[in-house]
Amino acid sequence: MEAKDLSTDFPRSPRETVGGYVVAGRTLDKCRAQINNSIGDYHFDCPLDNVFFDFAEITAEDFKNYVATGASDDEVGQWIQDNAKKRDKIDIIKWNNKMRGMRISEMPDPLQEFLEGYIPEFIPQNKIVYVWFDVYDIEEDRI
Numbered sequence: 001m002e003a004k005d006l007s008t009d010f011p012r013s014p015r016e017t018v019g020g021y022v023v024a025g026r027t028l029d030k031c032r033a034q035i036n037n038s039i040g041d042y043h044f045d046c047p048l049d050n051v052f053f054d055f056a057e058i059t060a061e062d063f064k065n066y067v068a069t070g071a072s073d074d075e076v077g078q079w080i081q082d083n084a085k086k087r088d089k090i091d092i093i094k095w096n097n098k099m100r101g102m103r104i105s106e107m108p109d110p111l112q113e114f115l116e117g118y119i120p121e122f123i124p125q126n127k128i129v130y131v132w133f134d135v136y137d138i139e140e141d142r143i
Contacts, residue, residue, distance in 0.1 A: 002072065003032035007040030010140040014048060014133045015100055018073055019080030020089075022096045023052035026136075028076055031067045047111060055095055056084035102132045 004011065011029035018024040027049045033039040045053075045060040053060055058080070066079050104115055119129055127138045137143045 003036035003038060004029050005036075005038040005040070006030065006033040006042045007038060010142075011042060013137050013140070013142055015137070017096070019077035019084070020092055020096075021052060021056060021080060021084075022099050023048060024056075024077075024080060025073070027052055027063070028067065028073065031064050035064070035068050051099070056080060058083050100131070100133060104129065104132060107132060 006029070011033070012025040014023045014026045016022070016025040018028055027044070030039060030042050030044040030046075030049070033042065034044040044064070049060065053063065062083065063080075067076060071079065104112055104119075107115070115132075115135065119135065123129060123135065123138050127134075127143075129135055129138065134143065
C-alpha cells in the first residue's frame, strides 16, 4: 500500500483526480493513512470526502474496504469507475469543474460557518481564498 505519513506529509490537493474525480486522490491518501495509522491530524470520511462519496454514490466503508486490499492508484481509480453511479462523462467533468470553482458563498451554510472561523485562524492574512480548494492548497503550501 502506498500510504503517506500524514503526520509529516500532506495528502494530495483536492484538485487532483483519481478515477476521473476531483477529491478522490485526497480521499484515497487519507484512507490509506488511516488504515496505516499515519493519518496525523487529518480525517477520513470528512465533509469533503463525503461530497465525493455522495456524488459518486459509493460509501466510505466500501471505498475503505477496497483500499485496504493494497490496491494501487490505478486500481482504485478503476474500482471507482466500476462502482460509482453511471454518469455521462460530461456530467463528471461539470461536477469536477463546479467543485474546482466553488466559492465559499456557494457552500452549504454549516461549511460556510465553519470556514468563517477556520480561514482567519489557519490561513495567512496575505493569502486570498478565492475558492474552497484554495483553503487546502494554501494551508498545505501548494499556492
